[in-house]
Amino acid sequence: MLILTRKLGQKINIGEDIVITLVEIRGTQVKLGIEAPGSTNIYRREIYEKIKGQNVSSSRIGPADVSTAISLLETNQSRGKKN
Amino acid sequence: LETTRFGVIEIEAEKIIHMPSGMLGFPRRKRFVIVQHKENSPFFWYQSVDDPGLAFVIANPFLFVPDYKSYTRNILRNVCLEEEETKNQAEFYVVVNIPKGEPQKMTANLIGPIMINNKKRRAIQVVLHESPYSHKFPLAGKTEEK
Numbered sequence: 001m002l003i004l005t006r007k008l009g010q011k012i013n014i015g016e017d018i019v020i021t022l023v024e025i026r027g028t029q030v031k032l033g034i035e036a037p038g039s040t041n042i043y044r045r046e047i048y049e050k051i052k053g054q055n056v057s058s059s060r061i062g063p064a065d066v067s068t069a070i071s072l073l074e075t076n077q078s079r080g081k082k083n
Numbered sequence: 084l085e086t087t088r089f090g091v092i093e094i095e096a097e098k099i100i101h102m103p104s105g106m107l108g109f110p111r112r113k114r115f116v117i118v119q120h121k122e123n124s125p126f127f128w129y130q131s132v133d134d135p136g137l138a139f140v141i142a143n144p145f146l147f148v149p150d151y152k153s154y155t156r157n158i159l160r161n162v163c164l165e166e167e168e169t170k171n172q173a174e175f176y177v178v179v180n181i182p183k184g185e186p187q188k189m190t191a192n193l194i195g196p197i198m199i200n201n202k203k204r205r206a207i208q209v210v211l212h213e214s215p216y217s218h219k220f221p222l223a224g225k226t227e228e229k
Contacts, residue, residue: 051195
């Protein structure tokens with residue numbers, strides 16, 4: 001991993017198009033400004049991991065599990081109506 | 084179209100949805116079709132056109148979370164596939180998870196909805212950074228409480 005030291009207001013270029021600015025430092029938090037082409041996807045890592053994890057596990061579900069889930073929903077629904 | 088789960092299925096070319104960035108974690112699969120699990124099913128399959136073995140379980144979020152509607156309006160205000168006109172043609176699905184043998188624990192990921200531009204047949208998986216919703220919203224929990 002490349003590690004660079006930057007002062008407040010200084011920037012980093014990634015390639016030609018991506019510029020990262022150190023906007024604010026407050027205690028253990030830093031604020032970063034990111035300039036990138038509209039086609040670049042920028043995510044907070046932990047949110048990216050959550051969504052990716054859900055995608056991966058969803059891609060492992062088999063049709064039988066979906067059928068079971070549907071009958072469960074149907075049972076719940078009819079039970080709800082009776083009450 | 085060949086699929087591992089459903090065998091060979093026939094699809095119309097204009098039903099294919101293009102995802103320039105793919106699904107998160109699967110950037111190289113860019114074409115999908117929506118296959119209904121069975122008639123009147125709340126769940127659908129988001130089947131890859133290029134990988135027979137790749138399919139996600141998805142659902143219409145509004146069936147389970149009625150107030151998600153006002154939320155997606157917000158998304159549309161902030162994120163746009165291309166132009167303004169997309170706003171009236173967007174359709175939303177959420178990725179569903181069903182733990183094996185524990186269907187009562189099924190959940191939907193409300194922070195990474197698939198937004199489809201129906202007219203252009205293009206889609207993106209939207210990443211919601213500031214969201215009141217969970218990536219594991221329980222789908223079977225509410226009725227059990229009664």
